[in-house]
Amino acid sequence: MAGMLSGKSTVITGAGRGIGRSAALRFAREGARVVVSDLDPDPAEEVAAAIRAAGGEALAVAGDVTADGFPDRLVGAAVEAFGPAIDVLVNNAGYTWDAMAHKMTDAQWEAMWRVHCTAPFRLVRAAAPYLRDAGQRDLAAGRRVHRKIVNVSSVAGTDGNPGQLNYASAKAAVVGFTKTLAKEWGRFAVNVNAVAYGWIETRLTQPKGEDTVIDTPEGAVAVGVPQQHLDAFRDRIPLGRPGTPEEAAGVLLFLASPLSDYVSGQVLKVTGGA
Numbered sequence: 001m002a003g004m005l006s007g008k009s010t011v012i013t014g015a016g017r018g019i020g021r022s023a024a025l026r027f028a029r030e031g032a033r034v035v036v037s038d039l040d041p042d043p044a045e046e047v048a049a050a051i052r053a054a055g056g057e058a059l060a061v062a063g064d065v066t067a068d069g070f071p072d073r074l075v076g077a078a079v080e081a082f083g084p085a086i087d088v089l090v091n092n093a094g095y096t097w098d099a100m101a102h103k104m105t106d107a108q109w110e111a112m113w114r115v116h117c118t119a120p121f122r123l124v125r126a127a128a129p130y131l132r133d134a135g136q137r138d139l140a141a142g143r144r145v146h147r148k149i150v151n152v153s154s155v156a157g158t159d160g161n162p163g164q165l166n167y168a169s170a171k172a173a174v175v176g177f178t179k180t181l182a183k184e185w186g187r188f189a190v191n192v193n194a195v196a197y198g199w200i201e202t203r204l205t206q207p208k209g210e211d212t213v214i215d216t217p218e219g220a221v222a223v224g225v226p227q228q229h230l231d232a233f234r235d236r237i238p239l240g241r242p243g244t245p246e247e248a249a250g251v252l253l254f255l256a257s258p259l260s261d262y263v264s265g266q267v268l269k270v271t272g273g274a
């Protein structure tokens, strides 16, 4: 398929739902081969099947990004399916597990660091031969081929958010991760950027209720945002509404595509102007 990502091999974590799902579908429409990875096998398979039904190439790889050995397995599966190249890696998988600081458990704290920081670190390390080393080889051969890493952060990390000391700290660490890796791998033509979303309408940000409990590697966790907080957020958004997963995915496409070849080490706030 012709497009901005024609023939590119891309890996997206947390691609079974929400922002990651929209990015997988969007990347595929631009000609990318997409590894759709998610904790939950059924949504991952559904997204991969939708891509294939539209004439694209996709592979679903189910598993927990925080599990020992999973990042190596994911990179191995990508390379086996689409050949020895990874052109784009999107570290998107994640969830929230809120509590006020004085009531937060160690399990809540550690889970957020594992999924938002440790997993992306292990994935980047596992993919280094196909991102860093491949870029180095291309440059030695006189070719400059940009490869892209896009990390998903949050305005909770850049600005703080009550009830999310664990999540906000881990998402803030994603900023340091992004800027440091951009400095380490820039000379190999690897662009590393982050997107800090505000409020995008997904299951994480649905109005809190009894049906907003999700399965995570740590067990059942209540997600969602109290309705009165959503109403207050809306008032602070100049565009007056939350973003859609498709709008969120458009920014990931920009940072994954040649349009952003001279953009690196940046954290792009995607907040409707908030």
Ligand SMILES: NC(=O)c1ccc[n+]([C@@H]2O[C@H](COP(=O)([O-])OP(=O)(O)OC[C@H]3O[C@@H](n4cnc5c(N)ncnc54)[C@H](O)[C@@H]3O)[C@@H](O)[C@H]2O)c1
Binding pocket: 013, 014, 015, 016, 017, 018, 019, 020, 037, 038, 039, 040, 043, 063, 064, 065, 066, 092, 093, 094, 095, 096, 115, 152, 153, 154, 155, 196, 197, 198, 199, 200, 201, 202, 203, 204, 205, 216, 217
């Ligand atoms: N929705 C927002 O307003 C918002 C704002 C800022 C940042 N984010 C971030 O965007 C990213 C995507 O979230 P979303 O809003 O699309 O939520 P979502 O729940 O719709 O999708 C997240 C996906 O990640 C998967 N996932 C979670 N933990 C995983 C694990 N350990 N291993 C593999 N997959 C896992 C889930 O199964 C799910 O399919 C997350 O990192 C989230 O923190 C979202």
